[in-house]
Amino acid sequence: MTAQxxxxxxxQRAVRAVLTQRTVLLVVLILVxxxxxxxxxxxxxxxAPYNPDYMSAALVDAVPLAMLALAELIVILSGRGGxxxxxxxxxxxxxxxxxxxxxxxxxxxxxxxxxxxxxxxALGGINGLLVARxxxxxxxATLATYYAYKSIAIVINQQQPISTxxxxxxxxxxxxxxxxxxxxxxxxxxxxxxxxxxxxxxxxWLLLTRTTYGRRLFGIGTNDVAAQWSGIDVAATRMRAYxxxxxxAGLVAVYVTAQFASARPxxxxxxxxxxxxxxxxxxxxxxxITGGIGKVSGVVLAAVLITWLNAGILLYVPGNAGTxxxxxxxxIILVFAALLNAITTRRYGGTR
Amino acid sequence: xxVVEERPPPARGRxxxxxxxxxxxxxxxxxxxxxxxxxFTTPAFLTAGSIxxxxxxxxxxxxxxxxxxxxxxxxGIDVSVGATMMVCGVITAKLLVDADVPLLLALVVAVAVGxxxxxxxxxxxxxxxxxxxxxxxxxxxxxLFLGLQIFGSQTVNGIPxxxxxxxxxxxxxxxxxxxxxxxxxxxxxxxxxxxxxxxGGRHLxxxxxxxxxARLAGVRVQRRVxxxxxxxxxxxGLAAVFTVAKGTSTLDQSIGTGRELAVIAATVxxxxxxxxxxxxxxxxxxGALLVQTVSSxxxxxxxxxxxxxxxxxxxxxVAVGADLIRQRPFNRRPxxxxxxx
Numbered sequence: 304m305t306a307q308x309x310x311x312x313x314x315q316r317a318v319r320a321v322l323t324q325r326t327v328l329l330v331v332l333i334l335v336x337x338x339x340x341x342x343x344x345x346x347x348x349x350x351a352p353y354n355p356d357y358m359s360a361a362l363v364d365a366v367p368l369a370m371l372a373l374a375e376l377i378v379i380l381s382g383r384g385g386x387x388x389x390x391x392x393x394x395x396x397x398x399x400x401x402x403x404x405x406x407x408x409x410x411x412x413x414x415x416x417x418x419x420x421x422x423x424x425a426l427g428g429i430n431g432l433l434v435a436r437x438x439x440x441x442x443x444a445t446l447a448t449y450y451a452y453k454s455i456a457i458v459i460n461q462q463q464p465i466s467t468x469x470x471x472x473x474x475x476x477x478x479x480x481x482x483x484x485x486x487x488x489x490x491x492x493x494x495x496x497x498x499x500x501x502x503x504x505x506x507x508w509l510l511l512t513r514t515t516y517g518r519r520l521f522g523i524g525t526n527d528v529a530a531q532w533s534g535i536d537v538a539a540t541r542m543r544a545y546x547x548x549x550x551x552a553g554l555v556a557v558y559v560t561a562q563f564a565s566a567r568p569x570x571x572x573x574x575x576x577x578x579x580x581x582x583x584x585x586x587x588x589x590x591x592i593t594g595g596i597g598k599v600s601g602v603v604l605a606a607v608l609i610t611w612l613n614a615g616i617l618l619y620v621p622g623n624a625g626t627x628x629x630x631x632x633x634x635i636i637l638v639f640a641a642l643l644n645a646i647t648t649r650r651y652g653g654t655r
Numbered sequence: 656x657x658v659v660e661e662r663p664p665p666a667r668g669r670x671x672x673x674x675x676x677x678x679x680x681x682x683x684x685x686x687x688x689x690x691x692x693x694x695f696t697t698p699a700f701l702t703a704g705s706i707x708x709x710x711x712x713x714x715x716x717x718x719x720x721x722x723x724x725x726x727x728x729x730x731g732i733d734v735s736v737g738a739t740m741m742v743c744g745v746i747t748a749k750l751l752v753d754a755d756v757p758l759l760l761a762l763v764v765a766v767a768v769g770x771x772x773x774x775x776x777x778x779x780x781x782x783x784x785x786x787x788x789x790x791x792x793x794x795x796x797x798x799l800f801l802g803l804q805i806f807g808s809q810t811v812n813g814i815p816x817x818x819x820x821x822x823x824x825x826x827x828x829x830x831x832x833x834x835x836x837x838x839x840x841x842x843x844x845x846x847x848x849x850x851x852x853x854x855g856g857r858h859l860x861x862x863x864x865x866x867x868x869a870r871l872a873g874v875r876v877q878r879r880v881x882x883x884x885x886x887x888x889x890x891x892g893l894a895a896v897f898t899v900a901k902g903t904s905t906l907d908q909s910i911g912t913g914r915e916l917a918v919i920a921a922t923v924x925x926x927x928x929x930x931x932x933x934x935x936x937x938x939x940x941x942g943a944l945l946v947q948t949v950s951s952x953x954x955x956x957x958x959x960x961x962x963x964x965x966x967x968x969x970x971x972x973v974a975v976g977a978d979l980i981r982q983r984p985f986n987r988r989p990x991x992x993x994x995x996x
Contacts, residue, residue: 440929443975451968457961583792592786627803634796641785
């Protein structure tokens with residue numbers, strides 16, 4: 304192995320890194336998108352300038368998607384076909400409960416947000432119970448709970464959104480603020496990125512790479528039976544993965560409620576919902592659907608890539624057609640990333 | 656030296672599972688109980704005016720479910736059926752409006768378009784060797800883009816009654832049964848025979864059970880898998896025709912939205928194992944019938960229509976739970992005593 308590496312030229316090493324390390328590939332793709340869009344912008348092909356200010360403001364859309372992709376990361380890592388189709392429905396249902404508590408019962412913020420976390424965790428716990436304890440296939444269990452949660456979220460308030468005065472004031476979370484200390488030199492960042500996304504990223508990263516639980520999660524995802532024989536409580540570890548995913552979805556519910564200035568019963572389920580894009584981002588970020596392989600950095604970079612690409616597309620093809628091209632771009636990137644994975648697995652023995 | 660002819664030991668028991676499995680009998684029972692209950696609570700339920708629309712609604716999900724059953728038995732999945740349906744549906748509608756094509760041609764085009772999209776899925780999955788759920792998530796986005804582009808940001812208006820043969824009206828029925836449902840039953844019957852009694856069908860079970868073992872035993876795994884996705888695409892094309900036919904003269908962009916999950920739910924309620932190797936078309940049709948019975952019952956009881964999704968979720972849990980319990984003794988049995996399905 305070492306002998307092989309010493310004869311490689313720098314170019315070969317670079318190609319190998321791009322092909323086998325998903326984070327490197329994503330960084331390259333992000334650079335390509337940014338440079339390309341900036342060139343288009345300089346040439347006057349875009350309806351508005353594609354500059355750091357615009358890119359920073361666009362991150363507001365990345366918050367729910369990136370957070371739910373982190374939830375999918377945890378669940379997919381846990382292996383045995385792990386996946387959570389219900390995160391979008393958890394967002395809807397938890398958002399409604401949060402709306403009731405904060406908007407109608409007059410609960411203070413410091414009580415309403417923990418309530419959302421608890422409700423999200425409980426709904427995730429039902430998924431975990433079905434998958435980890437009762438050994439349902441995850442795809443089916445979360446498909447069923449997706450239907451159930453979605454239905455309850457819509458029926459619970461007779462299809463009506465909750466947009467009372469306190470809920471409307473939450474809209475401030477989408478505004479952009481200047482960061483302290485370094486804020487002068489970089490563009491203003493949307494408040495939600497600092498208050499929601501950044502803490503979630505840091506916590507999940509610490510959890511996966513710096514705690515025993517994280518190592519156990521990778522263990523059960525890589526090999527269920529081996530983990531069992533090395534004394535890990537497989538069911539409890541996997542159960543916790545679904546609870547965590549539910550909790551993150553609960554937090555997203557608070558953010559989405561603030562973003563729309565209203566608790567909507569179909570917040571996470573309208574159209575194609577939030578779960579499918581989140582899974583797409585996770586897979587694009589290099590999370591192996593078979594479990595045990597995946598990085599927080601990959602997921603975050605994938606979310607950033609898609610957000611900035613989408614933002615650029617909207618300037619190039621404005622309006623409805625732009626939204627359609629976003630689907631096209633996402634589909635193409637996902638299929639090619641997956642095919643690339645398959646090819647590198649055969650040639651270099653796997654993507655990291 | 657005399658040659659002793661060695662005969663294989665006589666087969667003990669049947670090789671094939673019974674024609675109708677326990678899960679299917681239970682489903683028939685549940686549907687019957689629901690129908691009786693609904694008949695008592697809402698007098699209008701057990702009338703032709705209520706059952707005929709129910710069958711018209713069942714047809715698209717059931718016919719797509721037939722394809723999905725083949726795919727899931729081979730241990731795959733297709734989450735792009737909703738998007739495929741949108742592409743086929745809008746092309747059919749546009750052809751009817753702009754080119755005024757006859758019924759048969761519209762049908763052929765829809766099925767062909769579906770088959771082409773299914774081929775794309777199948778080639779990527781079988782020959783690209785990528786997990787089916789990832790590929791079909793990706794192609795779902797591509798197909799959505801394609802469909803929305805053909806829609807051109809507006810609805811398709813003034814669809815003529817060419818498809819009335821598959822519609823809700825009296826001209827869409829034979830002996831009181833909707834044509835779309837009859838065709839669905841015929842297709843399901845062919846698929847039932849294919850899965851149970853043809854080499855190709857048994858190969859699908861083998862692939863779903865253990866793809867490597869199947870390949871070593873001489874099954875052309877990639878071709879069979881490709882075929883399953885092509886068939887699914889073609890059947891989605893047919894389901895798109897049914898859906899356009901049962902709709903109004905206006906087609907909007909919501910066609911196909913969320914259908915993939917409805918089809919997967921019907922298939923799973925029907926007893927097809929999501930990990931592959933087990934399942935039946937009959938179960939899928941019954942699953943679709945059960946889901947539609949619930950949603951039509953909820954409407955007739957004047958409950959909020961979204962409540963039916965809650966029941967779908969519960970049925971999925973109960974059906975899979977029952978299957979898990981039944982599989983337990985099966986998994987403990989020694990390998991040579993396990994009966995193929």
